[in-house]
Amino acid sequence: MSEKKSFYITTPIYYPSAKLHIGHAYCTTIADAIARFKRLAGYDVFFLTGSDEHGQKIQRTAEKQNVTPIEYVDKIVAGFQELWQRLNISNDDFIRTSEERHQKVVQEFFRRIRDKGDIYKGEYTGLYCTHCESYWTELQLDENKCCPDCHRAIEKVSEEAYFFKMSKYGDKILKYIEENPKFIVPTSRRNEMIKFIKQGLEDLCVSRTSFDWGIPVPEDEKHVIYVWFDAVINYITPLFNDPERFKKFWPADIHLVGKEIVRFHSIIWPCMLMALDLPLPKQIYGHGWLIVEGDKMSKSKGNVVDPMHLIDEFGADAIRYFLLREITLGQDGGFSRDALINRINADLANDLGNLLHRSLNMIKKFQGGIVLKSVGENEIDKSFKNDAMNTVFEYKNLMENVQLSDAIKKVWTFISRANKYIDETMPWKLAKDESQKQILSNTLYNLAESLRIISILISPLMPKTGQKIFEQLNLENFEKSRLEDVLTFGKLPSDYKVNKAEQLFPRIEVEKQ
Numbered sequence: 255m256s257e258k259k260s261f262y263i264t265t266p267i268y269y270p271s272a273k274l275h276i277g278h279a280y281c282t283t284i285a286d287a288i289a290r291f292k293r294l295a296g297y298d299v300f301f302l303t304g305s306d307e308h309g310q311k312i313q314r315t316a317e318k319q320n321v322t323p324i325e326y327v328d329k330i331v332a333g334f335q336e337l338w339q340r341l342n343i344s345n346d347d348f349i350r351t352s353e354e355r356h357q358k359v360v361q362e363f364f365r366r367i368r369d370k371g372d373i374y375k376g377e378y379t380g381l382y383c384t385h386c387e388s389y390w391t392e393l394q395l396d397e398n399k400c401c402p403d404c405h406r407a408i409e410k411v412s413e414e415a416y417f418f419k420m421s422k423y424g425d426k427i428l429k430y431i432e433e434n435p436k437f438i439v440p441t442s443r444r445n446e447m448i449k450f451i452k453q454g455l456e457d458l459c460v461s462r463t464s465f466d467w468g469i470p471v472p473e474d475e476k477h478v479i480y481v482w483f484d485a486v487i488n489y490i491t492p493l494f495n496d497p498e499r500f501k502k503f504w505p506a507d508i509h510l511v512g513k514e515i516v517r518f519h520s521i522i523w524p525c526m527l528m529a530l531d532l533p534l535p536k537q538i539y540g541h542g543w544l545i546v547e548g549d550k551m552s553k554s555k556g557n558v559v560d561p562m563h564l565i566d567e568f569g570a571d572a573i574r575y576f577l578l579r580e581i582t583l584g585q586d587g588g589f590s591r592d593a594l595i596n597r598i599n600a601d602l603a604n605d606l607g608n609l610l611h612r613s614l615n616m617i618k619k620f621q622g623g624i625v626l627k628s629v630g631e632n633e634i635d636k637s638f639k640n641d642a643m644n645t646v647f648e649y650k651n652l653m654e655n656v657q658l659s660d661a662i663k664k665v666w667t668f669i670s671r672a673n674k675y676i677d678e679t680m681p682w683k684l685a686k687d688e689s690q691k692q693i694l695s696n697t698l699y700n701l702a703e704s705l706r707i708i709s710i711l712i713s714p715l716m717p718k719t720g721q722k723i724f725e726q727l728n729l730e731n732f733e734k735s736r737l738e739d740v741l742t743f744g745k746l747p748s749d750y751k752v753n754k755a756e757q758l759f760p761r762i763e764v765e766k767q
């Protein structure tokens with residue numbers, strides 16, 4: 255037997271500075287769908303998310319609210335965890351940078367790099383954006399001399415500080431990126447990073463003395479470690495004290511991150527890993543932003559969409575479906591209520607809901623709810639089964655290439671095909687003719703089998719819906735399903751009774767909205 259394949263995927267760890275919005279849910283949902291697909295494909299998966307809790311901004315916010323930083327973050331992070339649970343996120347661990355297990359690893363890594371001579375003490379004067387916890391050079395500022403990311407005012411800061419010798423690794427990381435075309439995806443982000451490195455990498459200031467809500471520099475505790483140096487290490491923390499686990503999951507297969515933080519993940523983090531003599535992650539995937547009313551969501555712009563409200567109103571699976579289907583990974587995509595409702599009505603209530611309802615109702619009406627054995631096949635059946643199997647293979651290839659939206663579209667093309675198969679075969683006519691009995695049984699078997707296949711294919715995107723279809727088909731152990739269960743047509747048992755058809759997604763009446 256071949257050894258079980260392993261797969262490690264991460265999301266960024268989120269700032270507890272504001273409530274999470276649908277843009278954060280987008281990033282986590284993508285990672286979850288990929289993790290679930292890999293489990294389905296037989297991989298041993300480790301999926302990590304968490305919270306990035308240190309830094310001056312958190313400390314200031316807590317002070318304003320008259321609470322300690324940890325009291326402040328505890329409350330917000332509990333909200334993250336509730337959101338991920340309600341969205342059915344299947345993370346295997348949740349890392350908080352305020353946890354002791356993380357602090358130990360960060361200090362250990364800081365020490366190792368310092369002992370090697372790649373962290374040294376100096377004086378830093380720079381232009382700092384408190385909001386982004388980022389230093390910028392004059393050249394990088396926007397046209398108003400503000401932060402190029404968030405466009406807020408920057409401050410000139412001067413302090414004694416530790417520096418990481420990133421300049422030493424510039425050529426090495428550039429060579430690595432150029433030799434590994436899949437290291438930074440999509441290509442547009444890769445090109446940006448190459449351009450950035452070619453301008454020359456400066457040493458990175460990795461400690462602060464102006465506040466204390468952070469991980470102390472070992473043996474020099476008036477400094478705290480720069481929040482990005484601290485944060486990226488989270489990806490190794492859960493593996494660090496377990497050599498077996500480390501060996502199995504490091505290097506990570508995908509760090510999924512928003513496009514604005516690709517630089518931290520594809521330059522700073524790899525340079526740190528090179529200094530530590532550790533292997534680099536296999537891929538940094540920079541996804542696009544979810545845009546609302548033409549702009550990236552933010553509290554200050556007042557265009558924040560609360561995912562909790564959407565889950566209350568439409569259910570987690572509908573939101574997950576929309577996010578994964580509507581936006582091509584790597585590009586920006588628009589979110590609107592109207593578009594969400596359209597998708598729910600057309601794709602979920604109509605296409606998928608009708609297929610399930612019609613199929614189960616016909617099995618009930620014409621065969622007393624029993625799925626009978628399929629014997630033989632005619633040309634229509636043959637072409638339908640072929641389409642089912644082609645869908646599975648195309649879906650598998652697309653999912654393996656993380657082309658989630660295209661993979662979903664293939665499944666929906668097959669759902670339409672299955673609805674068309676009903677129209678072509680007209681089971682209500684077959685039921686009236688005793689000589690067509692076997693053909694009717696074959697047709698209804700094929701429909702039930704196609705629903706079993708669909709439920710497994712959609713499980714990474716809509717785990718609850720897949721399960722509901724399975725239950726209505728009266729099948730067990732949905733959570734143990736694997737991709738290999740749908741690689742051949744006809745694994746559905748026969749001569750057993752299906753359950754009653756229940757509505758999967760109610761149609762949303764737009765007038766009422």
Ligand code: MSP
Binds near residue numbers: 265276485515542
């Ligand atoms: N704490 C850092 C990440 C450290 S990782 C070692 C951070 N946190 S964040 O909360 O500001 O953002 C987390 C992720 O959410 C980023 O990848 C960011 O791109 C993503 N998104 C925030 N707003 C978004 C949208 N409107 N659309 C899509 N993703 C969005 O950065």
